[in-house]
Amino acid sequence: MTLEERLALIGKIRRTSAPPVLSTPINDDIHTVVLASSAGDNTIVVSPGGAGFVVVEILLWQGTGAQDWVLRNGPNTLLQMAAVPVGSGLVLGYAAEGKHHFRVDAGQPLVLNLSIGSLVTGFVKTRFQ
Secondary structure (H helix, E strand, O other), rough: OHHHHHHHHHHOOOOOOOOOOOOHHHOOOEEEEEEOOOOOOEEEOOOOHHHHHHEEEEEEEEOOOEEEEEEEOOOOOEEEEEEEEOOOOEEOOOOOOOOEEEEEEOOOOOOEEOOOOOOEEEEEEEEEO
């Protein structure tokens, strides 16, 4: 097929439906970069005005030195991971509309506790409620 024939064919193509639209606008989500390297508690997200929020996507990656992770809703444990090795981590993809991976109570921060303080990087997407 020549270039002219391809262009003519493209000109005949007609869109029969609208392109897909995300049901939840991206602007409703807050993207927070994570750079945690202190042993003990590392506050990842603080809720403004004491509102609660949900985690709709999270990616955390162990950069150096294996260590234990504890992800917490203030003082309450959400997830524990023992001896997370270098080059691995936690990946929970974008949650469907109306869904979430974790809920953080009003007035509480999302905290990542590290056993030895090796670098953890990544991001968290949250939606305040």
